[in-house]
Amino acid sequence: MLLTNLETVPGKKITRHLGLVQGSTVRAKHFGKDIAAGFKNVFGGELKAYTELLSEARDEAIDRMKQEASSVGANAVVNVRFSTSSVTQGAAELFAYGTAVVVED
């Protein structure tokens, strides 16, 4: 499964458009990590736990989008966009969407 955030896949030709596909996930971090982040709050610096949360959530959303794309018979997703929102305190939604297409060399 090829992913790009361009309107095409460079070096390949789009032969069919299969419509919008999406994937989303809502994740919460666990309590211990929240406390660790509180300490970091005094000293400053990167909050590794949050960075991890962000990238895990992103990967999960991408995976779900890929699943949807392959279920409609696509082999690439173009014009991928990400969007984030916080649904409730301590939990975050990550949303990925794009256009499923069939590409050929």
Next chain:
Amino acid sequence: MEFLIQVGLVVAFLFLGFVFGQIAEKRHYKSIIKREKTYGRVMMFGAKFPDSDISARDASLVTGSAVVSIDYFKRFVTGLRAIVGGRVRSYETLVDRARREAILRMKQQADDLGCNMVFNIKIETASISKGAGKAIGSVEVLAYGTAVAGSETPST
């Protein structure tokens, strides 16, 4: 007495934040500058793919993210700054660090894939911990783009 303990705690946090915050920031900037030199070989474009003069293959999505928190001292100083208004330098360095770190991670991913160009770069300031954001004072940045292994074709 209790009041004194509270004031003492605040002063201690301010001191700790000042010392460790400065050290952390300096170290982070040093590492950012060093890696920016290393991954300077990956070219970045805000534009979409100009297919006429560059031939490319192996396109794939690359992403990078970073969450950076401010220290207690800077947060305190920012609170004071908000009284008179003006430029908040302490937060400027915070967002700068987060953004450069996220871009670097994206470039690193592109480099690991053997790509030398990244097109259509989007930088988004995420809001994963918006609920807790007020208490934590952190910036979350997500950078993504399309990496390709490209080479310039001579224009005829």
